[in-house]
Amino acid sequence: MKLAMIGFGQAGGKIVDKFLEYDQRTNSGIVRSAVAVNTAKADLLGLEQIPEEHRVLIGQARVKGHGVGADNELGAEIAEEDIDEIQGAIDNIPVHEIDAFLVVSGLGGGTGSGGSPVISKHLKRIYTEPVYGLGVLPGGDEGGIYTLNAARSFQTFVREVDNLLVFDNDSWRKTGESVQGGYDHINEEIVRRFGVLFGAGEVGAGDNVAESVVDSSEIINTLAGGGVSTVGYASEDVELSGSSGGLLSRFKGDEGGSDMDTANTTNRITSLVRKAALGRLTLPCEIEGAERALLVMAGPSQHLNRKGIERGRKWLEEQTGSMEVRGGDYPTNEPRVAAAVLLSGIHNVPRIKELQQIAIEAQDNIDDIRQQSEDNLEQLVEDDEDELDPLF
Amino acid sequence: MSSIPCSRATIALLFVAVLVAAVGPASALSLSSEGVPESSQVGEEIQVTYTIDDPFTDAPNEWTLQGETELEDVRWTVTVLRAGTQVSQETYTEQSFNHSLDVDDNGDEVVVNLDGTTPAIENYTYSPEETYRVTSLDQRTGGNVEELTNDSAHHYTGDSQEARNAIEDAETAIDEIGGHDEAETTLNRAITLYEAERFSDAVEAAEDAQEKAENAQQSQQTLTMALMGGGVLLVLALIGGGVYYWKSQQETVSRL
Known part of the structure; x- marks a missing residue:
């Protein structure tokens, strides 16, 4: 699946930058074009892979290239005002070559949180290609204002895109990480998951062709109903028979354990599918009630078998209660087998409810303080008996 | 018993030493x-001048x-002086002369x-170079002839010297590269031509030999440079390959 990626804000730009790096490193061919949009000049300068001419600095008249300071209403306003500048960069994208747009942003901040729904709305109006969003939720400990931003942006973003893929920072935080190391690690995780998912159908010149290809239409159809999606991922190291067996064992024709191997492979696949769907989802949720699902099994072709994938798919059908579960394989030449599960149209997400609760509290708190603020200031400035007069 | 031959040898040695001592002072003219x-x-x-001080001491x-x-x-002009004053003078115009000296003449x-002109060269030889006798002076006492001096000098013509210089240059060039068969053959031909008095041919051959030697040196240098360049390239390629391999090992190309 070939994507045009638009990274909005600091987090969005960094993730798109990471996607490009992954794409170049692994030759997976998922990023056709990449654009970074920001109101802060420093954030754009920090990018490494995105070409200079694809970095758009907006709102210079309003904020002089210093960002919007976590004010997502201002972010949305600026995006709307400068939409033509963003469109100028998007015009360079060969849209006929792409399968979809992916707008990436952090939902807790200002620019990305406010601007990404605006650009999504704009793209949907102009192009027939689907527009997906990839939103990153802030961690619970990042602060009330960010949670409020995220809750408000989430509402708008879901409405404006064809499907919103959500990644929750909270479920990936590790203790004792440095600020940069922590975000780098999270961004790596994001890119690997979506890289496997979107890269499955992209077969290059020397690659093995899958038995059951996960084409871009499979992904588009899985995401088609709209709503919110999450991705589960699990992997396990295996031995590549080419490197471990060598010439001698090939001559020996050591085929004795083939039944055993088949059983192992099947069991490995089903256990990976369970781990992916129940373990680490990008947005933790109850998978029961998910409207559609897609299973991609990646790994060396001798470690992928039809029976395993079928069983995994069946298990997903049972768990989600949905009959619309697609599946396919993605042969790679790596000593690792991975399962990526895309669950689309999820409803039962406690984390979102919790986020909204905190956001409401934060909003009330902000309103209260704002109301009291004037009285408090008056109390401080004016004397008790009102004996003093101001100068003019 | 064993001491007898030993003492005989000692006596013989002593005898010889005495003889040498007796003959030695006879040639002590300065x-x-x-x-x-x-x-x-x-x-x-x-023009050559010889001076014998104290001819009778x-x-x-x-x-x-x-x-x-x-x-x-x-x-030839033979002058006998006494305390710087001329006592007698005699002139000879032959290539050889005999002049008698007597202590009674009071000369010290x-x-x-x-005076003379350099003689023509009869036989050209490159090595050893052709020489002529400038002067030989002998002291004859009765039948005993003692040599006082015998000086000789190299003589040449303009052509022969030119050819000799060319051959010497070629020899130097060949020595510098530590020998070169083809150049040496040409050099030998130049020497043969020199000795056959064909000097212009000899110059030509010598220059040819020198050129061959220099060419050989140049190609040797070129080869050395090429080998060094190749070596440097190989080392660079190895380093580059190593770095590339190392980087490719560091980098995970894994998609999963």
Whole structure:
């Protein structure tokens, strides 16, 4: 699946930058074009892979290239005002070559949180290609204002895109990480998951062709109903028979354990599918009630078998209660087998409810303080008996 | 028993030593020379002066000074002096002369002047180089002849010297590259031509030999440079390959 990626804000730009790096490193061919949009000049300068001419600095008249300071209403306003500048960069994208747009942003901040729904709305109006969003939720400990931003942006973003893929920072935080190391690690995780998912159908010149290809239409159809999606991922190291067996064992024709191997492979696949769907989802949720699902099994072709994938798919059908579960394989030449599960149209997400609760509290708190603020200031400035007069 | 042959040998050695000691003082005349050339061109005029101080100290009272030269158009002047004052003078125009000296003449210094022109070369040889006798002076006492001096010099013509220089240059060039068969063959031919008095041919051959040697040196240098360049490239390629391999090992290309 070939994507045009638009990274909005600091987090969005960094993730798109990471996607490009992954794409170049692994030759997976998922990023056709990449654009970074920001109101802060420093954030754009920090990018490494995105070409200079694809970095758009907006709102210079309003904020002089210093960002919007976590004010997502201002972010949305600026995006709307400068939409033509963003469109100028998007015009360079060969849209006929792409399968979809992916707008990436952090939902807790200002620019990305406010601007990404605006650009999504704009793209949907102009192009027939689907527009997906990839939103990153802030961690619970990042602060009330960010949670409020995220809750408000989430509402708008879901409405404006064809499907919103959500990644929750909270479920990936590790203790004792440095600020940069922590975000780098999270961004790596994001890119690997979506890289496997979107890269499955992209077969290059020397690659093995899958038995059951996960084409871009499979992904588009899985995401088609709209709503919110999450991705589960699990992997396990295996031995590549080419490197471990060598010439001698090939001559020996050591085929004795083939039944055993088949059983192992099947069991490995089903256990990976369970781990992916129940373990680490990008947005933790109850998978029961998910409207559609897609299973991609990646790994060396001798470690992928039809029976395993079928069983995994069946298990997903049972768990989600949905009959619309697609599946396919993605042969790679790596000593690792991975399962990526895309669950689309999820409803039962406690984390979102919790986020909204905190956001409401934060909003009330902000309103209260704002109301009291004037009285408090008056109390401080004016004397008790009102004996003093101001100068003019 | 064993001491007898030993003592005999000692006696023989002593005898020889005594003989040498007895003969030694006979040639103790002091002679100095001036103007003896190392080399001269054919036809060039040469002037040589020999001075014998105290001709009768440690010498017989009467002896004959014999002189001989290969110079042409010769003029010998033998002057006997006493405390710087001329006692007698004699002139000879032959290539050889005999001049009798007597202690009664009261001379304490004998000066021999020789004027002549460099003789033509009869036989050209490259090595050893062709020479002629400038002067030989002998002291004859009765039947005993003692040599006082024998000076010779290299003589050349303009052509022969040119050819000799060319051959020497070629030899130097060949030595510098530590020998080169083809150049050496050409050099030998140049020497043969020189000795056959074909000087212009010899110059040509020598220049040819020099050129061959220089070319060989140049190609040797080029080869050395090429080898060094190749070596440097190989080292760079190895380093580059190593770095590339290392980087490719560091980098995970894993998609999963």
